[in-house]
Amino acid sequence: MQTESLLHASDTAVEPMLVVDRLKAYYTTKAFGIDRDIRAVDDISLTVAKGEIYGVAGESSSGKTSLIKTIVGAIRPPLHVVGGNVRFNFGGQAHDVYSLRPDELQAIRWRHLSYIMQGSMNVLNPVRRIRHSFYDFAFNHMGLGRTAFWDKVRDHLKKLDLDPGVLDSYPHQLSGGMRQRTTIALATVCTPEFIVADEPTTALDVIVQRDVLTMLRDIQRDLGSSFLFVTHDMSVHATVSDRVGIVYAGRLVEEADTPTLFRGARHPYTQHLVASLPKIGDTTRRASLSGRPPSLADPPSGCRFHPRCPLAMDICSREVPAMTNLTPRHRVACFAVSGATS
């Protein structure tokens, strides 16, 4: 009993590493002289605790990358923050991403935060050997002598199943998966406190993927680093994420501890996502969702899933279902779950 209450006390006392509070970010574009908002992030709140791996999944074009970019402050027009805020907590100090000066944000990115972009092989300079990217990116931040630095880099590459010979190659001489791993190596060699990764393992075979995930897990375990990462690969979430949030059309629709999400999902979209996973040994025809992903420039009214939802009721097209806690760690936004009267 006592340990339990102690745990609980420390749970509430410790500030989360990341607090995202009612975040809204839109792309505002001009089409035929008319401003048009693409509401890619529309009122999303979530937290990530120290040492936690928080996974994000959802439909293609539902706004996952936009959410990630907005959280790390990598915001370029026409994307802009419309409301809400984002706070990181590094070294006991809160940093409000949107009130930092650009140089302060830059300093935090270097020291505490590392961001692996989707399809991000472009951080590798195409006309220079990989070795130079490591030197430019990491040498000054690691406080090691040259020999120790290169030893550390080579060691780190090996954990990602990369031959240290890649250091002498140009990016175009590496395979897609080798480039992806090189990018991960660059982002993690400094062992940051917070790693944000957007689809980091799409080009990897399952054996190499397992080793990459193990390396990330080791960083998390040894240093208590936190992770926020996007992948559409639900099996990866099942294996490494502590908690998973499901995004549909710019909104978070469900969030739960990983086992709960896979065994007791309540939102119809999450249930569909979990059920649509194919397996080796299974050739029964899989139905996919009817209809197409909704346009975020003109999303459906009420619950954005209603045109495709098998359980849709009258109220669903009129009102937006509020995020409701089923348990302290399981939230869902659906009238069929929370009751249409709430």
Next chain:
Amino acid sequence: MSLILDIDHVSKTFLQGGLLSRRSVEAVKDISLQIEAERPEILSVVGESGSGKSTLAAMVLGQQLPTRGRVLFDGIDVASIHGRAEHRAFMAKVQPVLQNPFEAFNPLKRVDRYLFATAANFMSANGRPTRAEIEARVDQTLVEVGLTLAEVRGRFPHELSGGQLQRTAIARALIPDPRLLVADEPVSMVDASLRMSIVNLFGSLRDRLGLSIIYITHDLATAYYISDRIIIMKKGEVVERGNARDVLDNPQHPYSIALKNAVLTPEFA
């Protein structure tokens, strides 16, 4: 028996490294593979990252020349294709979907331009297509992959999500009604539900239009679900090949077994 594709003992060697560390990499070692014209099929290529899958694809597409061996498409040596007209005739029948759409598209060019250019190029069989015909064709293929022309029109690559860009690349490749699609990780950035609808589309194009597809993937589950044959590659070699279901139900080579055992499943939750 005529062959639509005959990969005949091809190898590819690359040179890498600096002056002091120069080494040669045998990306593809003596691979042979045939697809029969009368039996359109989906052939999955799976295997280790860096095992030569994209290099093999590049040789089929004539983008890389084999160091040894040759690739025949419909009886013609792909390496012998020269000049615009021959190249265009080839591309009308063989279309690529390249790995990593963020690298495949020119960042400074609007993506709809690729689609319109492809349509204008390959719809000319019955005279010059009108603007309306071109747009209709483009929209039709986009709808097949869960997009519309309205969503893509005027956008630059970085203005689309990863999965949208990948699906645009598939749509573009389907515009000419090719006979062979060489698809390198075509759905790696697409969620499970859309992914199934795209592999179902592949299956129906094979069955309805006789399209053959070389499907390079790390996703063994969709390879099992949709493909007829499979090859498993490691370090430039094919270590196992056969009927996709047989190979994946009962892999024989130690690498194939290890690969199957490393597949993650949602049951780990």
